[in-house]
Amino acid sequence: MRTTEVWDSPPIAINLKEVFLGFPGDPRWSSASRALKHKFTQDNNEVDPAPGSEFFNETKTLQKVVYSKLMEHAFSCSLKDLLVTRINMIFKPYDIDYHNVVKLDACLGTLKTMRCADSIRVWKTWINGWATSYRYHSTNLYPCLLGCHGEPDDFSHYVRCSHLYALCRFLISNTSADPLTRYGLANPCTDNYLIVCCVFGGYHAAHRLAVGGRIGPISKELLTGAQTRRLWSVFAEAFHAEARELGVQPRKFSLPQFISFLADNTTPIELPNHQGWQTPTLVGGFVRSEFPGNMLRGGSGEVNSQEICFGIYFVAHSCDLQRRVL
Numbered sequence: 001m002r003t004t005e006v007w008d009s010p011p012i013a014i015n016l017k018e019v020f021l022g023f024p025g026d027p028r029w030s031s032a033s034r035a036l037k038h039k040f041t042q043d044n045n046e047v048d049p050a051p052g053s054e055f056f057n058e059t060k061t062l063q064k065v066v067y068s069k070l071m072e073h074a075f076s077c078s079l080k081d082l083l084v085t086r087i088n089m090i091f092k093p094y095d096i097d098y099h100n101v102v103k104l105d106a107c108l109g110t111l112k113t114m115r116c117a118d119s120i121r122v123w124k125t126w127i128n129g130w131a132t133s134y135r136y137h138s139t140n141l142y143p144c145l146l147g148c149h150g151e152p153d154d155f156s157h158y159v160r161c162s163h164l165y166a167l168c169r170f171l172i173s174n175t176s177a178d179p180l181t182r183y184g185l186a187n188p189c190t191d192n193y194l195i196v197c198c199v200f201g202g203y204h205a206a207h208r209l210a211v212g213g214r215i216g217p218i219s220k221e222l223l224t225g226a227q228t229r230r231l232w233s234v235f236a237e238a239f240h241a242e243a244r245e246l247g248v249q250p251r252k253f254s255l256p257q258f259i260s261f262l263a264d265n266t267t268p269i270e271l272p273n274h275q276g277w278q279t280p281t282l283v284g285g286f287v288r289s290e291f292p293g294n295m296l297r298g299g300s301g302e303v304n305s306q307e308i309c310f311g312i313y314f315v316a317h318s319c320d321l322q323r324r325v326l
C-alpha cells in the first residue's frame with residue numbers, strides 16, 4: 001500500500017519493487033528495463049521470473065547481463081552519435097543535412113582507408129579536437145590565430161575563418177569554398193583528408209608558437225601585424241612539412257606573395273557548378289548574421305548571394321589585413 005499521503009517518500013518495499021522492474025516509469029531507464037525483462041523471460045523458458053525465484057539464484061552471470069543491457073540501452077553512444085553532436089555544435093546555428101549532404105557512413109568508410117595517424121587527425125578535426133584556447137578554457141584566451149578581428153581561437157570559428165580559408169586556397173588552389181567539403185564532411189575523398197591533416201598540423205604549429213610566448217603577449221581581441229605575419233609563416237611551414245610526408249604538393253609560400261594574393265582576390269571564389277547543387281551553402285568567409293539558420297539545407301537559390309557576400313567580405317578583409325600587416 002502506498003503511504004505517500006502520510007510520508008514524504010514511498011516505503012522501501014515499493015522502491016525495491018521499482019528497482020526490480022527497472023524503473024519502468026522513468027524514460028531514462030524504461031528501454032533498458034524492457035530489454036532486461038524480455039531477456040529474463042526468454043532465458044526462463046518464456047515465463048516472467050518472479051522476484052527471488054530460483055531463476056535468479058541459478059543465473060550465474062546475472063550482474064553481467066544486467067550491466068550489458070543497461071549500458072546498451074541507457075548509455076548507448078556510438079561514434080556516429082558523437083560525430084553528429086560535435087558537428088552540430090561546430091556549425092551551430094546552422095542545420096546540417098545528414099541525408100543528402102553529409103553522409104557519415106561514407107565519411108567514416110573513407111577514413112578507414114587511411115593510415116591510423118592520419119585518420120586520427122581528421123577525426124579530431126570533426127569532433128572539435130583542435131587544441132584551441134577556448135576548448136581548453138585556457139586562462140589566456142586568444143583571438144583567431146590567423147588574424148580575424150574579435151573572433152575567438154575556437155574551431156567553430158576556424159571552419160568559417162576567411163584567413164584560414166585564404167591560406168588554404170593559396171597553398172592548394174582547388175580548395176573548396178564550402179567548409180563541409182573543405183573539412184571532408186561532404187564529398188569525402190582521401191586526397192581532401194590529407195589536406196585536412198596538413199591544416200591540422202599548420203594550426204597546431206601556430207598554436208604552439210602562441211602558447212610558447214615567442215611572439216610576445218597576445219591580446220584577446222586582435223593580433224598585431226608582426227604576430228599575424230609570423231603565425232601565417234609558421235602555419236605554412238608546418239603545412240608544407242606535413243604535405244611532404246603525405247605526398248601533397250602545395251604551392252610554395254612566401255609572405256609577399258600571400259599578401260599580394262589577398263589583395264588580388266577581388267572576385268568571389270567560384271563555387272561548384274550550380275546545376276544539381278546539393279552541397280551546403282555555408283562558405284568560407286561569410287558574415288554569420290547575414291544568413292538564416294536553414295541555409296545549410298542546400299538549394300541553389302541562395303548560392304549567388306552568398307558568393308557575393310563572400311567576395312565582399314574577402315576583399316574587405318584583404319584590405320584590412322594589408323593595412324595591418326604591411
Ligand SMILES: [Zn+2]
Pocket residue numbers: 144145146147148151157158161162163164
Ligand atoms: Zn579567423
